[in-house]
Structures are given as structure tokens and as C-alpha cells.
Amino acid sequence: MNNTAFTVREMRETDLPTCLEFTQQVKWPHRMGDWQLHYSQGNGSIIDNAQGDIVGCILWWDYGPHYATVGLVVVPEHMQGNGLGRKLMDTVMSQTGERNLQLVATVAGKRLYQQCGFTEAAFIYQVQGQLVGAVQPLPVDAVIKPLDADSLPDLLAMDAAAYGCNREALLTAVAEQGKGLVAYKEGSAVGYAMLRTSGHGQTLGPVLAADDDTAKGLISHLLNGESGFIRFDLTEQAKGIQPWLESLGLSQVDKVSLMIKGEFLPARGNGPRIYSLLSQAFG
Numbered sequence: 298m299n300n301t302a303f304t305v306r307e308m309r310e311t312d313l314p315t316c317l318e319f320t321q322q323v324k325w326p327h328r329m330g331d332w333q334l335h336y337s338q339g340n341g342s343i344i345d346n347a348q349g350d351i352v353g354c355i356l357w358w359d360y361g362p363h364y365a366t367v368g369l370v371v372v373p374e375h376m377q378g379n380g381l382g383r384k385l386m387d388t389v390m391s392q393t394g395e396r397n398l399q400l401v402a403t404v405a406g407k408r409l410y411q412q413c414g415f416t417e418a419a420f421i422y423q424v425q426g427q428l429v430g431a432v433q434p435l436p437v438d439a440v441i442k443p444l445d446a447d448s449l450p451d452l453l454a455m456d457a458a459a460y461g462c463n464r465e466a467l468l469t470a471v472a473e474q475g476k477g478l479v480a481y482k483e484g485s486a487v488g489y490a491m492l493r494t495s496g497h498g499q500t501l502g503p504v505l506a507a508d509d510d511t512a513k514g515l516i517s518h519l520l521n522g523e524s525g526f527i528r529f530d531l532t533e534q535a536k537g538i539q540p541w542l543e544s545l546g547l548s549q550v551d552k553v554s555l556m557i558k559g560e561f562l563p564a565r566g567n568g569p570r571i572y573s574l575l576s577q578a579f580g
């Protein structure tokens with residue numbers, strides 16, 4: 298392939314309809330609102346061919362000087378195998394500098410990421426489906442408060458402790474779009490959960506909680522009054538609540554690899570446990 302025929306440039310908002318087409322072609326569920334959220338909070342790059350047509354996209358999200366996640370990496374099928382995926386990854390790896398990097402790899406992407414120095418750190422379980430009936434709020438040994446201007450700082454502090462990095466701008470933006478709950482025990486925050494419109498319906502994440510009962514309490518209170526399609530991207534720490542989620546009508550549809558280049562900061566986080574991701578791309 299003649300590499301000079303391809304130019305990397307910054308992603309623009311006007312690129313989003315083409316990027317949405319790319320993710321639809323690979324059967325990912327993103328809607329335009331998901332793309333706008335990921336774009337507005339991220340750093341995107343595009344590859345154009347000599348005719349100015351887009352032939353690849355990638356984004357990364359900056360969580361401070363030590364951590365970033367990478368995602369929405371797509372090269373359309375007719376252009377795959379020409380080194381464009383590698384060119385996108387090289388672009389991001391030079392932009393992110395010394396940061397530790399995290400991504401969730403599809404089967405198609407795994408080999409490319411391994412070649413870029415990423416290794417498998419954990420699995421993520423995609424659990425989703427239509428709720429079969431009304432979700433009753435479970436009794437929980439905590440005070441559950443709505444996510445609002447008073448509880449947002451507690452949510453941000455828990456998240457920073459659990460992830461070992463700063464996701465404040467992202468979570469503040471998500472809080473404005475969806476709804477959430479924060480759990481308190483003896484005046485201290487012990488967990489939070491957020492729900493937003495996304496993909497085929499709604500996504501429930503992040504969920505962070507001190508233990509399974511608190512996680513279930515938060516989720517059941519948040520789903521109370523909701524219906525339709527719900528998606529979770531569960532961590533291995535959420536295995537204990539998966540059977541309960543399945544009893545609500547959801548099922549595991551995929552198991553994907555969380556890959557790391559550098560250090561996996563959430564592994565040494567000292568906040569509540571991470572049960573469910575905000576999205577596979579955001580982490």
C-alpha cells in the first residue's frame with residue numbers, strides 16, 4: 298500500500314455521520330447520541346484517502362496525566378489489512394505520551410493491539426436484554442439519594458478512588474444526560490449507579506459499590522419504573538450479581554478482553570468495586 302495516499306487528521310463533528318455508518322457496518326449499537334457523547338468528551342482522529350474519503354477513525358479519552366482509554370477504532374471492511382488500523386493506533390500512542398492505556402478489544406482488534414504492546418488484563422461481560430417485568434427496589438442497608446449537585450462531588454470522589462484517575466469532566470457530562478443514584482452508609486458514600494439512553498435502549502453504568510448488596514440495591518432502585526432494553530458491561534467483580542440480573546430478563550451476549558498498555562490503575566484503586574463500565578470505550 299502507498300502510505301502517502303492516506304492522511305491522518307483531527308476528527309470533526311461533521312465526520313460523525315460517516316463514523317456512525319462505520320460502527321453500523323460492524324453491527325455495533327451506537328446511535329448518533331452515543332457518538333456525540335464519545336466525540337465531545339474525547340480526542341478523535343480520522344484517516345482520509347487521497348480523494349478525501351474517510352477510511353478509518355479512532356478516539357481516546359484523557360483521564361489525566363497517567364491514564365487514558367482508547368476506543369471506537371474502525372477501518373471499513375474494504376480497507377482492512379492495509380496497515381490503517383496500525384496507523385490509527387500509532388497516532389493515539391504518540392498523542393497519549395506516557396499515559397497508561399486501556400481498551401476493550403474485539404476479536405478483530407486483538408492481534409493489532411498485541412502488536413502495539415497491549416496485554417490482556419481482565420474480561421468484560423456484556424449482559425443485556427428486555428426487562429421482563431417491573432423491577433422492585435430491593436431493601437438495602439444504605440441511604441440512597443438521587444444524583445444531583447449535592448451528591449455529584451461524592452460520586453466523583455468514589456470514582457477517582459476506584460479508577461485511580463480523573464474522570465470528572467466525562468462523568469459530569471453524563472450526569473447531565475441521564476440519571477443516577479448515590480448510596481451512603483453512616484454518612485459516607487459507598488456506591489453509585491448511572492443510567493442513560495444509549496444503543497438499543499438504555500445503558501446502566503458505571504456501577505461502583507462496596508459490595509454486591511449495595512450494587513443490587515442501587516441497580517434495583519434505578520431500574521424501578523423503567524422498561525425495555527437495558528445493557529450492562531460487567532467486570533469480573535460483578536459475577537456475583539449476574540444471576541440476579543439474568544432473573545430480570547437479561548443475558549450474557551459477549552465476553553471481551555480488557556487490554557492494557559502500561560499499568561492497570563483501577564487494579565490498585567482503593568474506592569468501591571467497579572461492577573459495570575460507563576461504556577466499553579470510556580472504561
Ligand SMILES: CC(C)(COP(=O)(O)OP(=O)(O)OC[C@H]1O[C@@H](n2cnc3c(N)ncnc32)[C@H](O)[C@@H]1OP(=O)(O)O)[C@@H](O)C(=O)NCCC(=O)NCCS
Pocket residue numbers: 323369370371372373376377378379380381382383384401402403404405406407408409412
Ligand atoms: C481492528 C481493525 C481496526 C484493524 O484495522 P486494519 O486496518 O485492518 O489493521 P491493520 O491492517 O493495521 O493490521 C494490523 C495488524 O493486525 C493484523 N490483522 C488485521 N486484521 C486481521 C484479521 N482480521 N485477522 C488477523 N489479523 C488481522 C494484520 O495482519 C496486521 O498484522 P501484521 O502487521 O502482522 O500484518 C479493523 O479490522 C476493524 O475496523 N475491525 C472492525 C471493528 C473492530 O473490531 N474494531 C476494533 C475495536 S476494539
